[in-house]
Amino acid sequence: MIKVLVVDDSVFMRKLLSDLFAAETDFSVVDTARNGQEAIEKIKRLKPDVVTMDVEMPVMDGISALEQVMKECPTPVVMVSSLTHAGAVATLRALELGAIDFVAKTAGPISNISGIRTEILSKCRAAVKANFSQLTRAQTSGTIPVLKRPYLPASSLSEERIIAIGTSTGGPRALQEIITKLPGSIPCGVLVVQHMPPGFTKSLAERLNSLSSVTVKEAEHNDVIRPGLVIIAPGDYHMLIEREGGKAVVKLNQQPPIGGHRPAVDPMMESVARIYGGKTIGVILTGMGHDGAKGMQAIKQQNGYTIAEDQSTAVVFGMPKSAIELGVIDKIAPITGITAEILKALPK
Numbered sequence: 527m528i529k530v531l532v533v534d535d536s537v538f539m540r541k542l543l544s545d546l547f548a549a550e551t552d553f554s555v556v557d558t559a560r561n562g563q564e565a566i567e568k569i570k571r572l573k574p575d576v577v578t579m580d581v582e583m584p585v586m587d588g589i590s591a592l593e594q595v596m597k598e599c600p601t602p603v604v605m606v607s608s609l610t611h612a613g614a615v616a617t618l619r620a621l622e623l624g625a626i627d628f629v630a631k632t633a634g635p636i637s638n639i640s641g642i643r644t645e646i647l648s649k650c651r652a653a654v655k656a657n658f659s660q661l662t663r664a665q666t667s668g669t670i671p672v673l674k675r676p677y678l679p680a681s682s683l684s685e686e687r688i689i690a691i692g693t694s695t696g697g698p699r700a701l702q703e704i705i706t707k708l709p710g711s712i713p714c715g716v717l718v719v720q721h722m723p724p725g726f727t728k729s730l731a732e733r734l735n736s737l738s739s740v741t742v743k744e745a746e747h748n749d750v751i752r753p754g755l756v757i758i759a760p761g762d763y764h765m766l767i768e769r770e771g772g773k774a775v776v777k778l779n780q781q782p783p784i785g786g787h788r789p790a791v792d793p794m795m796e797s798v799a800r801i802y803g804g805k806t807i808g809v810i811l812t813g814m815g816h817d818g819a820k821g822m823q824a825i826k827q828q829n830g831y832t833i834a835e836d837q838s839t840a841v842v843f844g845m846p847k848s849a850i851e852l853g854v855i856d857k858i859a860p861i862t863g864i865t866a867e868i869l870k871a872l873p874k
Contacts (some may be wrong), residue, residue: 562591692791694813696841710739715751724761759789795821806830816848
């Protein structure tokens with residue numbers, strides 16, 4: 527039985543979430559809390575297996591509470607965030623502090639959660655099984671790069687390579703570990719699919735851009751792939767690339783979700799494999815499920831190079847494990863070693 531503590535300042539939301547969990551045979555709601563301060567006290571006393579934590583609350587907000595929880599009584603937390611820019615920024619901060627995942631409210635603080643019921647349940651179940659020790663390790667602070675190279679001309683597809691990265695749960699921290707280590711002089715472009723709703727991907731791109739020597743942006747339709755440019759698929763859009771006049775160009779669409787995801791990793795990687803063939807470096811990172819396994823297979827079938835995150839550092843080992851089990855991975859490495867593996871695979 528999974529013991530859950532529901533934290534939200536809205537009586538209505540506490541009732542909705544409590545009833546949702548109570549209807550499941552594998553969950554037990556041990557209590558609810560109205561604010562972060564009350565949550566900390568109840569987490570220490572009740573020792574729940576997982577906590578759903580609202581971001582915006584009086585007395586003590588969810589971010590402040592999360593930070594204290596991770597220091598004093600580390601517990602798996604799934605954040606519940608509003609679909610606003612401020613909510614997205616706060617959620618990314620929560621993921622940096624050790625929250626395992628988040629769920630975006632569909633509309634305002636008093637919203638019907640029926641549309642995200644499956645997402646809440648699956649993410650809370652995954653949180654209990656996650657590699658929690660990886661999230662609670664203190665991050666080392668390095669020097670933040672401040673110099674960026676201007677956009678380089680788009681190279682001919684016959685000369686250029688590309689890096690394609692897919693991730694989900696635990697991805698923002700994993701991407702920060704990889705992308706901030708890439709040199710601004712990297713001779714190829716990078717495409718990223720991170721499972722996130724609209725708005726959150728833009729905040730993620732802005733955050734990574736501020737920390738990196740490479741330029742990081744949320745994808746726009748017809749973006750041209752360029753060396754030193756990292757392009758992140760926007761929430762609610764699949765991202766593919768097509769050949770136009772000898773260049774590789776981003777194409778966004780809202781075709782149906784694949785495996786419940788839009789953006790999905792598989793179509794991005796499959797399109798990259800078609801265009802770049804054996805000059806593709808595919809990277810699959812932490813995440814639930816198996817999105818990306820077929821994409822990595824497509825890259826491998828074109829003689830590209832494939833890298834998967836090792837179980838020792840993956841917050842959730844689902845996506846890397848699925849690709850590894852397909853037998854299409856060339857190198858398995860912990861998150862701290864993946865950038866080095868990418869750079870080794872590039873021509874000198």
